[in-house]
Amino acid sequence: MDTALRICPFCEATCGLTLTIDDGRITGARGDHDDVFSAGFICPKGASFGELDNDPDRLTRPLVRRDGVLTEATWDEAYAVVAERLGAVIAAHGGAAVGVYLGNPNAHTVAGALYAPLILKGLGTRQVFSASTLDQMPKHVALGLMYGSPIAFTVPDLDRTDYLVIIGANPLVSNGSVTTAADFPGKLRALKKRGGKLVVIDPARTQTAKLADRHLAPRPGTDAALLLAVVHVLFDEDLVDLGGIAEHVVGIEQVRALAADFAPEAVEQACGVGADEIRELARELAAAPTAAVYGRIGTSTVEFGTIGSWLVDVINVLTGNLDRPGGVMFPLGAAAAAPRPPKPGRGFRTGRWASRVSGYPEVLSELPAAALAEEIDTAGDGQIKAMITIAGNPVLSAPDGDRLDKALASVEFMLSVDPYLNETTRHADVILPPPPPAQSPHFDFALNNLAVRNNVRYSPPVLPLADRPDEAEILSRVALVLYGIGVQADPVLVDAQVIAMTLTKEVSDPDSPVAGRDVDELTAMLGTGPGYERRLDMMLRLGPYGDGFGTRPDGLTLEKLKANPHGIDLGPLRPRIPEVLRTPSGRIELAPEPVVADVARLRDALSRSAGGFLLIGRRHLRSNNSWMHNLPALSGGSNRCTLQIHPDDAADLGLTDIAIIKGPGGELLAPIEVTDVMRRGVVSLPHGWGHNRGGTGQRLASSHPGVNVNQLNDGTHLDRLSGTAVLNGIPVEISAAG
Numbered sequence: 001m002d003t004a005l006r007i008c009p010f011c012e013a014t015c016g017l018t019l020t021i022d023d024g025r026i027t028g029a030r031g032d033h034d035d036v037f038s039a040g041f042i043c044p045k046g047a048s049f050g051e052l053d054n055d056p057d058r059l060t061r062p063l064v065r066r067d068g069v070l071t072e073a074t075w076d077e078a079y080a081v082v083a084e085r086l087g088a089v090i091a092a093h094g095g096a097a098v099g100v101y102l103g104n105p106n107a108h109t110v111a112g113a114l115y116a117p118l119i120l121k122g123l124g125t126r127q128v129f130s131a132s133t134l135d136q137m138p139k140h141v142a143l144g145l146m147y148g149s150p151i152a153f154t155v156p157d158l159d160r161t162d163y164l165v166i167i168g169a170n171p172l173v174s175n176g177s178v179t180t181a182a183d184f185p186g187k188l189r190a191l192k193k194r195g196g197k198l199v200v201i202d203p204a205r206t207q208t209a210k211l212a213d214r215h216l217a218p219r220p221g222t223d224a225a226l227l228l229a230v231v232h233v234l235f236d237e238d239l240v241d242l243g244g245i246a247e248h249v250v251g252i253e254q255v256r257a258l259a260a261d262f263a264p265e266a267v268e269q270a271c272g273v274g275a276d277e278i279r280e281l282a283r284e285l286a287a288a289p290t291a292a293v294y295g296r297i298g299t300s301t302v303e304f305g306t307i308g309s310w311l312v313d314v315i316n317v318l319t320g321n322l323d324r325p326g327g328v329m330f331p332l333g334a335a336a337a338a339p340r341p342p343k344p345g346r347g348f349r350t351g352r353w354a355s356r357v358s359g360y361p362e363v364l365s366e367l368p369a370a371a372l373a374e375e376i377d378t379a380g381d382g383q384i385k386a387m388i389t390i391a392g393n394p395v396l397s398a399p400d401g402d403r404l405d406k407a408l409a410s411v412e413f414m415l416s417v418d419p420y421l422n423e424t425t426r427h428a429d430v431i432l433p434p435p436p437p438a439q440s441p442h443f444d445f446a447l448n449n450l451a452v453r454n455n456v457r458y459s460p461p462v463l464p465l466a467d468r469p470d471e472a473e474i475l476s477r478v479a480l481v482l483y484g485i486g487v488q489a490d491p492v493l494v495d496a497q498v499i500a501m502t503l504t505k506e507v508s509d510p511d512s513p514v515a516g517r518d519v520d521e522l523t524a525m526l527g528t529g530p531g532y533e534r535r536l537d538m539m540l541r542l543g544p545y546g547d548g549f550g551t552r553p554d555g556l557t558l559e560k561l562k563a564n565p566h567g568i569d570l571g572p573l574r575p576r577i578p579e580v581l582r583t584p585s586g587r588i589e590l591a592p593e594p595v596v597a598d599v600a601r602l603r604d605a606l607s608r609s610a611g612g613f614l615l616i617g618r619r620h621l622r623s624n625n626s627w628m629h630n631l632p633a634l635s636g637g638s639n640r641c642t643l644q645i646h647p648d649d650a651a652d653l654g655l656t657d658i659a660i661i662k663g664p665g666g667e668l669l670a671p672i673e674v675t676d677v678m679r680r681g682v683v684s685l686p687h688g689w690g691h692n693r694g695g696t697g698q699r700l701a702s703s704h705p706g707v708n709v710n711q712l713n714d715g716t717h718l719d720r721l722s723g724t725a726v727l728n729g730i731p732v733e734i735s736a737a738g
Contacts, residue, residue: 103392122482144348168298221729243320290326345582495531641706663712
């Protein structure tokens, strides 16, 4: 029996694992106590690593549709079908007629980070969709407009703050999101132990809310109004103090004017939170030695998601808690670009193009996932004729899955790179399954840029490939088709081309650590491993902690990282303003015009009727979206698809076991779970269920399918500024079944 170290790829906590290996199989997983970031923390998902790795329903060979039936094929056969049939669609309609959907797991894989972008570039399509517009896109837009970069993430400095406000998040269950923090629960308990205060704002009394010193339970979808009322109080009571970043901020008076109409007394009826509670929150935020406001999916996936996400950072700015220890700070990942001298940038804008059918504006080179079905099933110039999905299941995760289900069945060709035959991939003509996690490398290209403490860790594959290509090769061969080189060409060409192009650009940049040097010399210095390792080595060397290809001998290289298998601690977060700013003014633009213009809609929304029920989602500790319902260790218990409802609401409606839930997109039947954790007038169904469609291969998931909450959503309601589907605060009707 052997052991090996591995970073968990299942959620954003990125915990270090120690795997037990017996006879070439993962037989156990426990926390790695020497991991520099997670220090032994583990959750039920990480403990089930072996079950996921060994899931008998994972595909091991490609599936190719023959006479309407998906059947096993060799890799060469599958690649040949992709080259022929995808090539035929592109020849007839152009690469712009191919739609691409990227699912959440792409953020957790080396291949998803490094190779999926090459496929998009090779196609030249604007029909790009992802889980981002079902999740965090409002945050990207808010950051882009304020700081000039949509990836300039601010995260709470959890280990040093005195006062933490969590709005629309439940990190005791989710482990945190858009804030990478191993053992988030432990950090919250440590905050309280050192005398700090925790405030949770959520319509439900979640596990995190139960730990809080104070819980405010607003009506779903009113987060932005509540936060703008906090801003009103900060100005009204002369509590604004920008601290050390004052010279870097513009737009303060515009924000003051916007908040004038949002006194706590003006919003309390709409929000369902008393004016005195809002005022007390603002006063405590301003008075705390350090404070941080952290908002997440409940704040993002609502009608005013971008305004709410913007206000989270506005409050952090106005209380002097941006870019300082104990407040919110900008992480600096080891594979990120090395900081350049501060200077104005081009800023961030959206709407460079629009979706064909509904005219939704582009955001971060993507269109809303809610528009995917109509872009497929609406005839006309620019119609999607072929689809590529990579690690995604939008039939369950996007609104109106029934329509998307039918639309996917109509495309001329569909390719899925996915380990499962699921509700989406069952429509594919070819499925190319990547190997399980233990046979794959792991490096958190995206999530290291969200970490609450700077660190760097790398996991090479712990088991050899079992006579199959890795995901990097799979995606590289698809890229070779798109670039006209041919599927049988050497995949090494893909990495070699990226390395050459990157280094050529770097040596021409006077601010680069390798400015003026020879590209061939630099290329020869890279390691001799797989192409993805050579690219990672290049990124680390060029990065903020790198050796600059020998110019900083003590700097980071992949060789040095491999010599530290538990990772390398790069220290606490440090102030990064003005270096991080890329706005046209070179300063924090606190009142960006698109947000200012949208506040009028928010003001008008305050007068809407508050009648009826509002539906929200919820997280499960033993689940992650739609793809972890097939593991015995994570099934049952609290991980159930039930409609949570307050006891008084259930009694008023005469609910005893099964409820009918009607929404704008349809109706569902679901078992009820009567619980006083729900605010009255609010009900909750979890996301990612609905495994009751035929032709799938996840047997355990199909045996307890649950219902697809997104079928209640017709997909027509979006956050205007980000294109994100409104998944929380949906009006629904509830009645007893039968």
